[in-house]
Amino acid sequence: MADRRNRCNQILLLAYQSFGLVFGDLSISPLYVYKCTFYGGLKHHQTEDTIFGAFSLIFWTITLLSLIKYMVFVLSADDNGEGGIFALYALLCRHARFSLLPNQQAADEEISTYYGPGDASRNLPSSAFKSLIERNKRSKTALLVLVLVGTSMVITIGVLTPAISVSSSIDGLVAKTSLKHSTVVMIACALLVGLFVLQHRGTNKVAFLFAPIMILWLLIIATVGVYNIVTWNPSVYKALSPYYIYVFFRDTGIDGWLSLGGILLCITGTEAIFAELGQFTATSIRFAFCCVVYPCLVLQYMGQAAFLSKNFSALPSSFYSSIPDPFFWPVLMMAMLAAMVASQAVIFATFSIVKQCYALGCFPRVKIVHKPRWVLGQIYIPEINWVVMILTLAVTICFQDTRHIAFAFGLACMTLAFVTTWLMPLIINFVWNRNIVFSVLFILFFGTIELVFVASALVKIPKGGWITLLLSLFFTFITYVWHYGSRKKYLCDQHNKVPMKSILSLGPSLGIIKVPGMGLIYTELASGVPATFTHFLTNLPAFYQVVVFVCCKTVPIPYVPQKERYLIGRIGPKTYRMYRCIIRAGYKDVNKDGDDFEDELVMSIAEFIQLESEGYGGSNTDRSIDGRLAVVKASNKFGTRLSRSISEANIAGSSRSQTTVTNSKSPALLRLRAEYEQELPRLSMRRMFQFRPMDTKFRQPQVKEELFDLVNAKDAEVAYIVGHGHVKAKRNSVFVKRLVINVAYSFLRKNCRSPGVMLNIPHICLIKVGMNYYL
Numbered sequence: 014m015a016d017r018r019n020r021c022n023q024i025l026l027l028a029y030q031s032f033g034l035v036f037g038d039l040s041i042s043p044l045y046v047y048k049c050t051f052y053g054g055l056k057h058h059q060t061e062d063t064i065f066g067a068f069s070l071i072f073w074t075i076t077l078l079s080l081i082k083y084m085v086f087v088l089s090a091d092d093n094g095e096g097g098i099f100a101l102y103a104l105l106c107r108h109a110r111f112s113l114l115p116n117q118q119a120a121d122e123e124i125s126t127y128y129g130p131g132d133a134s135r136n137l138p139s140s141a142f143k144s145l146i147e148r149n150k151r152s153k154t155a156l157l158v159l160v161l162v163g164t165s166m167v168i169t170i171g172v173l174t175p176a177i178s179v180s181s182s183i184d185g186l187v188a189k190t191s192l193k194h195s196t197v198v199m200i201a202c203a204l205l206v207g208l209f210v211l212q213h214r215g216t217n218k219v220a221f222l223f224a225p226i227m228i229l230w231l232l233i234i235a236t237v238g239v240y241n242i243v244t245w246n247p248s249v250y251k252a253l254s255p256y257y258i259y260v261f262f263r264d265t266g267i268d269g270w271l272s273l274g275g276i277l278l279c280i281t282g283t284e285a286i287f288a289e290l291g292q293f294t295a296t297s298i299r300f301a302f303c304c305v306v307y308p309c310l311v312l313q314y315m316g317q318a319a320f321l322s323k324n325f326s327a328l329p330s331s332f333y334s335s336i337p338d339p340f341f342w343p344v345l346m347m348a349m350l351a352a353m354v355a356s357q358a359v360i361f362a363t364f365s366i367v368k369q370c371y372a373l374g375c376f377p378r379v380k381i382v383h384k385p386r387w388v389l390g391q392i393y394i395p396e397i398n399w400v401v402m403i404l405t406l407a408v409t410i411c412f413q414d415t416r417h418i419a420f421a422f423g424l425a426c427m428t429l430a431f432v433t434t435w436l437m438p439l440i441i442n443f444v445w446n447r448n449i450v451f452s453v454l455f456i457l458f459f460g461t462i463e464l465v466f467v468a469s470a471l472v473k474i475p476k477g478g479w480i481t482l483l484l485s486l487f488f489t490f491i492t493y494v495w496h497y498g499s500r501k502k503y504l505c506d507q508h509n510k511v512p513m514k515s516i517l518s519l520g521p522s523l524g525i526i527k528v529p530g531m532g533l534i535y536t537e538l539a540s541g542v543p544a545t546f547t548h549f550l551t552n553l554p555a556f557y558q559v560v561v562f563v564c565c566k567t568v569p570i571p572y573v574p575q576k577e578r579y580l581i582g583r584i585g586p587k588t589y590r591m592y593r594c595i596i597r598a599g600y601k602d603v604n605k606d607g608d609d610f611e612d613e614l615v616m617s618i619a620e621f622i623q624l625e626s627e628g629y630g631g632s633n634t635d636r637s638i639d640g641r642l643a644v645v646k647a648s649n650k651f652g653t654r655l656s657r658s659i660s661e662a663n664i665a666g667s668s669r670s671q672t673t674v675t676n677s678k679s680p681a682l683l684r685l686r687a688e689y690e691q692e693l694p695r696l697s698m699r700r701m702f703q704f705r706p707m708d709t710k711f712r713q714p715q716v717k718e719e720l721f722d723l724v725n726a727k728d729a730e731v732a733y734i735v736g737h738g739h740v741k742a743k744r745n746s747v748f749v750k751r752l753v754i755n756v757a758y759s760f761l762r763k764n765c766r767s768p769g770v771m772l773n774i775p776h777i778c779l780i781k782v783g784m785n786y787y788l
Contacts, residue, residue, distance in 0.1 A: 027297035028304075032231075033223025035289045035298060036306050037355030038174055038282025039079070040231055043313045044181040044348065046071065047321060047331040049419045050275030054268035059325040065252035066261020067272070068318035071279045072253055072311060074466075078430065079283045082459050084302055087287050087433060088295040090440045093126055095571040096290030098163040098429070099369040099600060101436045103569040105156070108444045110147040113157055113500065114374060116539045116566040121597065124577050126570050143443055156439075157375075158493065163432035164370055165488035166425050167288070169481055171363030172404045173422040175356035179204050180415045182352035185333035185345050198413055202406055204349070208356055209402035213393055215384060223354045228305070230351040233344060235309035238316025241335050246319035273469035274420055279314070281426040282355070284433065288362050291571065291601065363401060364394050365601075372567045372600040375496040377765035383603040392603060408480060417477030424470040424481045431463045491761065498758030501788040502740060503537050510541035513585070521588040525554045530730035531723075532557035533614075535772065539564050539595055542584065545736040549782050559726035560584075560591045561614065565598070565772065572599040579613070581621035587715065590722060592618055604773065615727045619720055626716045733774045737781040742788055754788055 050067050092100035106112035107127060121127065146152040180201045186192050242249055251257070262269045286298060320335040321327060327334035336344050370376040382393040412418050437459075438452030470478060516523070536543040542562070550556060562584065580595040594614060598604070740762065742754035769779050 024294070024297045024300060027293045028301040029224055029228075031224075031289075031293045031298055031301050032227040032305075033220065033225075033354060034292060034358050034361070035286050036231075036282070036301065037223075037227055037351065037358045038178070038285050039280070040227060040234075040282075040306065040310070041178055041182070041348070041351050041355050042279050042281055043234055043310065043317065044184070044332050044352075045177065045415060045419050046275060046278045046314070047317055048275075048329060049278055049416050049423075050272050051328045051331075052275060052416055053271060055265060055272040056328060058265050058268065059328075060264070061246075061322045062257065062260050062264060064318050064322045065249065066257045066264070066269075067276065068249065068252045068314055069255060069257040070261065070273075070276045071314050073255060073258065074276060075279055075307070075310065077462060078459070079280050080303070080307060082434075083283050083287060084299050086455070087437065088290065088298065090437065090444070091290055091295060093571050094291055094294070095601060097288040097366065097369070098160055098167065098432065098436075099366070099373065100290075100571070101433070101440060102156075102160045102373075103571075103600060104444050105436070105439055106569045109143055111153050111156055112569060113153055113496070114567070114569065116503075116537065116564065117568075118539055118595075120580065121568050124568065124570065124573060124597070126572065126574065127568070140442070140449075142449065157496070158489075159432055159435060161370075161375060161489050161492045161496075162485065163429055163436075164366055164375070164492060165485040166429040166432070166481075167284075167366045168363055168401075168488050169425045169484040170285075170422070170429065171359050172401055172484060173408065173418060173425060173481070174359040175205055175208060175405045176201075176409045176412075177415060177418045177422050178352035178355050179208075179349070180409060180418065182348040183345070184330065184415060185341070185348070188330040188333050189341060194413065198409060201409055204353070205356075205402070205405055205409065208353060209360075209398055209405075212360065212398050213382070213395065215391060215393070223357070226347070226350050226354050230347050231305060231309040233347055234313040237336055237340070237344070238309075238312035238314070240337065241316035241320040242312075244319075245323045249315050249319040249322065252315070252318060270465075270469055271472055273466050274423055274473045277427050277466045277470060278419055278423045279310075280430070281422060284426065284429050285359060285362055287433070288366070289358070360398075360401065361391065364392050364397060367394055367397050368392055368603075369600045370492060372598070372602075373569070374499050374567070375492045377491070377495050377761045378768070378771050380766055380770065381603065404484070412477060412480075420470070420473035420477040421479075421481045424467075424473065424478045425485065427463060427466050427470050428481075428485070431460070431467055434460050434463055490757075494753055494757045495761055498740065498754060498762075498788070501754070502738065502786055505786050505788055506536070506538055506543060507541070509544040510538055511544060511547050513542070516542055516589075517585060521586070521590075523550070523556070523589070525550055525556055527558045528555055529726065530557040530732060531559040531561065531615075531726040532732050532734055534560065534562050534734045535768065536562055536564055536736070537566070538562075539566060543736070545734070545782050545784060548784060549734065557726065557730070557732065558590060559723060560589075561618070562591075562593045563614075564593070564595045566595065567600055568597050570599045571601040573597050573602060579617045581617050583621075583625070587719060590719070590726075592621075594618070610773075611727065611731050615723060618723060622716060622719055622723075731778060732780055733769070733772075733778050734780045734782060735768050735772075735774070736784050738784040738786050740786045740788060746788075 047067070055063070088096070090096075090101060090104065092104050102111075106114070146156070180198070183197055183201055183204075186197050186200075187194055265272070286302070290298065317331055317335050321331055324334065333341065333345070367376055367379065368381055371379060371381075379394050379396045382395070383391065408418060408421075434456060438456045441447045441452045441455060442449050474482065534543065534546055536545065546560075546562075578597050580593075580597065582593040582595075584591040584593055594617070740754060740759055742751040746754070768774075769776070769781075
């Protein structure tokens, strides 16, 4: 009973919090739906049946698409609790060989979160349809392009939502005051600039206000709706019958079909509900939508219909005209606050989708900021923030008429929903393992409805929809070009990697001078020796005594548990002192700034050395041989304990304050580190970790020697070697490929963040190795 009560309380708490982040965009749509619906030829059909028919269309559109499609089906297609377009793609890549991502290994499938609980799909035989897509590279490319189109629509929505939300919220000033429309546009621009300028500060201090603002907004518009129903036309409830949809199209004809471009605005923001699923749970979102959002929106739209059925002249400003005069200013202020909250949520979703796109190799390198005091998962991307701000201001100033912005907005939202509809049948068939008949029924029912809306929205291209096409094509081009160039570069690296025979033939010294220290060579290859290493030795025949090839890669899951991130292996015999470290992250993992990466790396290698010496083969190891490479998951099965003390030392020899931190790592490293610290104390002003020794007897003397070399190398110097490539297409390439690689991809590489910045590499420790790539 207590557990059930706790679960209910948790659901209620998450449902309350979801109002501030999930439902903002959907909740402010009553500001502009009727105004955009009765635009063009439909404004000449000013009859009660037409108004009732428009409301009936709105009601059934919300019911079929928002309530049934998303609340029932799409929210169930979560990826370990995460939602969004990339969550669907990641699910498909894990359950079928659809992925075009490099560096994928069989060891990745052993991650505890790779498959869901009770997921038996990997043991089922592949269907003919599934095998056809897996064998056909064009089919996999088409699937990726479809996902990138959906991603570009999310970014486009991030541009248009602040513009339409803020502009529509203050449109009431034109109807109720003597302010000129140009003045209202300037006020909207000022609010937008303030919204984007404050993004870098995060929302942790004001986020607690978001949910109360949206709940109060929903209750206000529902109350206004009930007032209008009672006051103007109580018989409006009859329009809940779909019969009025038939009457609507019978009376309006082609004008009624064209008006669907305004009707579809009632579901804008529904996709954001699925995209922000990771912050909450499907149960809490369904509860909030069904119990509060859905009835409040229906009452508001019904109330506007009742008001308009008796006040046809108020159609250009239907929402604010339907508000009783004593409550106009309070509602206006709440509308502005709700618009700001909705815009904030969409901007956050834009940052999130760009981060996921970058993690999966489909977006240029950008700076991703996450501060410890921020909410888990909240990020800030400066480049995207300023680009979106400039585009939003340009749209607001150039269009001015909110109806044109709304048409562009509706086209973007409906296209995104259409992309989701095409991905869901694949989820139903390949992930849920349902018969293909259910997939066909899903796409026939929802796809047909949305296709009608998309066709109507395309007619609005001359009236604002062109900006959606322009922005979406621009972002799709950037994402695909980056993916194409990065994949070609990876394949070139893979083709040019150094054979292990040539490395082994050089002997332990590799034919060069070994100097004290540790060299971390960053590479995209998860196996083999990159050409960057031999290129460095060719120009400078000297290197560090310990070599670690570091590969940072993304696995198609949202998060990788911390204890399963590091895969450590060995390259060549033990005397070579060459290791491989594969750092795995999920597409929603955020790298935290810190100075303990080197310590974690050294301790993980030390743990690997001990596991290897003990010949441990328990369930905590995941061995996959790649030449002489054995990959293991570091864990604490041995029950070893590592005691680290953080101390501050200065040149003047001031007193030291010491705090002990305990962690589970190799005991051998503790003793060796302590001995080394006694022999070579550090006097420089910096944060220092001292490892307290624990008595350990080694069965093999070579293990002690190898661990001692590892600690010596770490304390002598750590250098980061990163390839700095110049990319060009081969001379015999076709013109389109040369244009894409030499112009577009090269431009993006030169104008994005450097790998050193993305990997948080200290500038003083960075060594760049020039490489020429001919793709």
